[in-house]
Amino acid sequence: MGVALPADTRQRVNSRVMTARPTSGTPARRNALGAAAALGLGALVYVTMRDHLPAVLPGWLSTVEALSASRALVPDWLTGPLPSFAHAAAVLLLTAAVAGRTRLARGAMALSLLLCLALELVQHPVVNETVAAWTGAAGLAPDRLLSYAAHGTFDHYDVAAVVLAAVVAHWLVTRPTPSKGETE
Amino acid sequence: MTLQNSLRMAALIATWCAAVLLALGSSTFDEDNEEEPPPITVNFDVSNRGDVRILDGITADTATSFTILGSFEKAANDRITLRQVPVLLNTGTAWAAGVLPDDPENLLVGDFVAQVTDTLEFGFDRQPAFGQFSSDLDGTTTIVTFSDTGDDVTIQTGTATAQTLSFRNFRDAADDTNRDVDLRMASKAYGLLENLWLVTRISETVHREIEQQLSMLQSIGLQTNLDLTCDNPMSMNAPTYVMRWLNDVADIGNAGNGDNFSAAWRNCLIDADGRWLESEMEIENFQLANDANPRSMSYTAEARILFFATQELEPLPSPAENQERVNGDIVVSASEELSVTPTQ
Numbered sequence: 001m002g003v004a005l006p007a008d009t010r011q012r013v014n015s016r017v018m019t020a021r022p023t024s025g026t027p028a029r030r031n032a033l034g035a036a037a038a039l040g041l042g043a044l045v046y047v048t049m050r051d052h053l054p055a056v057l058p059g060w061l062s063t064v065e066a067l068s069a070s071r072a073l074v075p076d077w078l079t080g081p082l083p084s085f086a087h088a089a090a091v092l093l094l095t096a097a098v099a100g101r102t103r104l105a106r107g108a109m110a111l112s113l114l115l116c117l118a119l120e121l122v123q124h125p126v127v128n129e130t131v132a133a134w135t136g137a138a139g140l141a142p143d144r145l146l147s148y149a150a151h152g153t154f155d156h157y158d159v160a161a162v163v164l165a166a167v168v169a170h171w172l173v174t175r176p177t178p179s180k181g182e183t184e
Numbered sequence: 185m186t187l188q189n190s191l192r193m194a195a196l197i198a199t200w201c202a203a204v205l206l207a208l209g210s211s212t213f214d215e216d217n218e219e220e221p222p223p224i225t226v227n228f229d230v231s232n233r234g235d236v237r238i239l240d241g242i243t244a245d246t247a248t249s250f251t252i253l254g255s256f257e258k259a260a261n262d263r264i265t266l267r268q269v270p271v272l273l274n275t276g277t278a279w280a281a282g283v284l285p286d287d288p289e290n291l292l293v294g295d296f297v298a299q300v301t302d303t304l305e306f307g308f309d310r311q312p313a314f315g316q317f318s319s320d321l322d323g324t325t326t327i328v329t330f331s332d333t334g335d336d337v338t339i340q341t342g343t344a345t346a347q348t349l350s351f352r353n354f355r356d357a358a359d360d361t362n363r364d365v366d367l368r369m370a371s372k373a374y375g376l377l378e379n380l381w382l383v384t385r386i387s388e389t390v391h392r393e394i395e396q397q398l399s400m401l402q403s404i405g406l407q408t409n410l411d412l413t414c415d416n417p418m419s420m421n422a423p424t425y426v427m428r429w430l431n432d433v434a435d436i437g438n439a440g441n442g443d444n445f446s447a448a449w450r451n452c453l454i455d456a457d458g459r460w461l462e463s464e465m466e467i468e469n470f471q472l473a474n475d476a477n478p479r480s481m482s483y484t485a486e487a488r489i490l491f492f493a494t495q496e497l498e499p500l501p502s503p504a505e506n507q508e509r510v511n512g513d514i515v516v517s518a519s520e521e522l523s524v525t526p527t528q
Contacts, residue, residue: 046210083210091203098195108196115200119207148208 027173031097034172035090038165042086049079081161088116088165096173109173116162124154223257228266228518230384233486236512238379242359243285243292245376247512250279252380254306266385266518270307273300273315281376283369291361296321298373304330308378311351319370326370328354341366379510383492387485387516390465394427394445395472401429402439414452416460421502423452430466444468453497460503462491482519490514 043057095112099105121127230252238245253276278299285293297320304315312330319326326341330351337354340346341364349357357363358371393412394401401410409426416423427447434442448464468484492510497503 042210087203087206087210090206091199094199094202095196098192098199100192102189102192104189104192104196112200112203115203119204 028097028100031093031173034169035093035097038086038090038093042083042090045079045082045086049074049082077157080155081157084116084120084158085161085165088113088162089169091116092166092169093172096169109170113162113166116165117159120154120158120162122148128154222260224260224520225255225257226518226520227253227255228271228516229253230380230514230516233513233515236380236490236510236514238281238376238510239506239508240375240379241506241508242287242290243283243372245281245283245372247279247281247376247380250281250380252277252279252377252384266381266388266516270305270310270313273304273306275300275303277304277317279373279377279380281373283372289361290359292358292365292368292372294321294365294369296369296373298370298377301327302329306377306381308381317373319366319373321366321369324366326366328370328374339367339370341370380514383487383490383510383512383514384516386461386463386465386487386490386492387467387483387518390445390447390467390485391470391483393447394467394470397427398439401427401445404429406430406432414449416451416453421451424448424450425452433469441471443470445470451502460491460493460497462489464488482517484515484517486513486515488513 046057091112092109095108096105099108230250232247232250236247236250238247252273254271254273256271278297280295280297282295283292285291298317300315300317302314302316304317305313306315314330314332316327316329319328324342326339329338329340331338335350336348337351338346338348339354347367354371355375356371358368358375360368397410397412404410406429409428412425412427414423414425425447428445429439430444430446432439432443434440439445444466446464446466449461452461453459465485465487468486470483490510490512491503493503493507495508497507503509
């Protein structure tokens with residue numbers, strides 16, 4: 001049987017996350033593990049399905065022929081948006097793990113989703129051109145952030161992947177979890 | 185705000201900062217966010233070692249010598265694929281053959297020498313958009329020019345008045361006994377070039393299949409047969425397909441870049457091409473298709489024994505005597521260079 005929250009606490013919270021869960025730390029750990037799994041998925045995509053490794057992964061992985069053998073097998077339409085999906089899922093699940101069952105939770109999740117969408121939308125050609133023109137006129141050296149906005153390639157599939165990740169993350173975070181002793 | 189909430193807020197801010205850093209960090213290496221790398225030029229060189237016989241059901245052509253030089257552009261990190269359409273054939277391209285009719289009524293007989301005289305845009309079963317080649321039969325030269333509009337072909341034989349044909353009519357002229365023999369031989373020369381190009385592309389199949397079997401070849405070791413399957417459900421004789429890792433030239437202990445491999449088919453129907461194939465082929469200086477960028481990638485493939493049906497075979501125990509086919513010994517070399525302009 002789960003531990004019942006005090007009545008006044010239940011009234012204060014308006015999130016299903018906060019009312020449907022036992023007070024144990026299990027959901028936070030589960031969400032953190034989910035975030036780690038999503039990051040692992042992203043790394044796996046780069047190592048086994050893409051031609052270039054991100055800087056955070058060791059370069060020698062690109063020389064392992066067994067890993068590179070699968071690159072030609074997975075279609076581009078899948079390998080392209082998968083990192084965006086993994087990134088958004090990791091961020092949202094980590095946010096849920098950190099925010100826990102507080103009144104911050106919904107707002108924090110919403111902000112994380114907006115951030116992930118913004119990171120895709122700033123690569124839109126309109127933003128590319130605006131930022132490139134602005135940095136050129138201002139004589140600014142293109143740092144990493146400006147380069148991301150000036151030279152990123154917008155892809156509708158990436159945006160769809162973020163939305164899909166939000167749906168999956170929401171389901172994972174809000175799905176009822178039987179507490180100890182509740183087998184049915 | 186309680187201390188716990190403050191810590192929570194700090195952790196959330198750290199999460200968002202990490203999200204941004206992760207996106208920026210991976211974007212540098214993300215294909216979606218990279219600027220397009222410059223195109224890479226692939227130069228290829230196809231030649232024969234000994235006669236190559238081409239039977240098309242009407243004539244038996246024997247290519248006594250040929251050199252096909254050309255190039256095409258492709259995106260960086262794509263495979264070297266001779267299936268690329270179109271390719272540019274350079275003016276060094278030349279081929280010579282003897283033509284002997286199977287049918288006594290078909291009077292097309294003789295030896296021709298042909299060469300590309302202006303860079304020819306070429307693709308299998310495809311009208312060239314531009315280019316020119318000449319065909320010489322018994323001292324009479326026929327110049328074939330493909331129009332820039334891609335609509336027609338102009339044929340000039342000796343000092344006679346030039347005539348213009350559609351590409352289809354030009355290709356079919358070889359078998360049209362009502363046409364001038366020089367025009368027919370020029371048409372034959374073009375058709376033979378197409379057949380040679382078709383066979384050349386087998387090397388791509390071998391390269392791709394070696395890449396798929398690298399781990400297995402490495403696990404069984406050098407000079408050991410790797411038995412693979414190939415289809416031939418109608419055959420009375422069992423088809424065989426054997427691949428071998430011949431020698432470990434580079435990166436000792438690993439099957440891959442720089443090494444030599446062989447593939448041998450017997451009585452084998454290659455599903456992908458719908459062709460009957462008997463061949464022994466060796467690939468030297470194998471290079472992985474998805475190697476580092478930029479890279480220098482090249483290979484040489486020699487088909488030492490080659491039987492290649494130019495059309496899908498009837499389901500018979502063995503190919504009919506008059507089956508359209510190519511027999512011979514062909515060497516294909518291809519190499520990449522970082523260059524925007526194709527080599528002329």
